[in-house]
Amino acid sequence: MHELLLNDIQLIDRLKQDDEVALSCIYKKYWQPLYLAAYHVIKDKQICEDIIQDLFIKLWNKRQSIEITVTLKAYLYASVRYEVYRQIRAGTVRCEIYDDLVARLHTPAGYGTIEYKELIAQISSIVDKLPEKCREVYKLSREENMSHKQIASHLNISSKTVENHLTKALRLLRTSLSAEVLMLILHQVIKK
Structure with a gap:
């Protein structure tokens, strides 16, 4: 021993x-x-x-x-x-993982850093390029913290349509963010 x-x-x-x-x-x-x-x-x-x-x-x-x-x-x-x-x-892990990583950036811990501000600006830029309904669903989900059911009711669409819009938005975010940004996110989440 x-x-x-x-x-x-x-x-x-x-x-x-x-x-x-x-x-x-x-x-x-x-x-x-x-x-x-x-x-x-x-x-x-x-x-x-x-x-x-x-x-x-x-x-x-x-x-x-x-x-x-x-x-x-x-x-x-x-x-x-x-x-x-x-x-x-x-792509060997589910898309929700990426969504979760991005959501974790919306915590107060990273607010002061230049990297954090640049990352939020990059994410906002990508979200702004989404089709109108997709962007609206994404923002209601991520900024207003509404559930799929609440968004569906609010927009008078099905929960499946909400899910499809979010999947599309997250896929675009995943493919659009650079490797450096993804590593920054992981570095914030997996600390030594």
């Missing part, structure tokens, strides 16, 4: 010497928080488990050549962020 008392630098050094116990210690120390960070974004147990499992497999397979220039914790969280980003960009 004394291996659990080793610091991350010692664990990486032992990992590079093919020490499986070091990998086990890193796994025990970081598996759950990394999984929770990924799950906080993706909300899919199986995909998150696969992401974390693949991360530790890669860590073991690249143990001889791995160069960590930051803390092990920062390296692992960055790896999770990039894999979550890849999953979102590849």
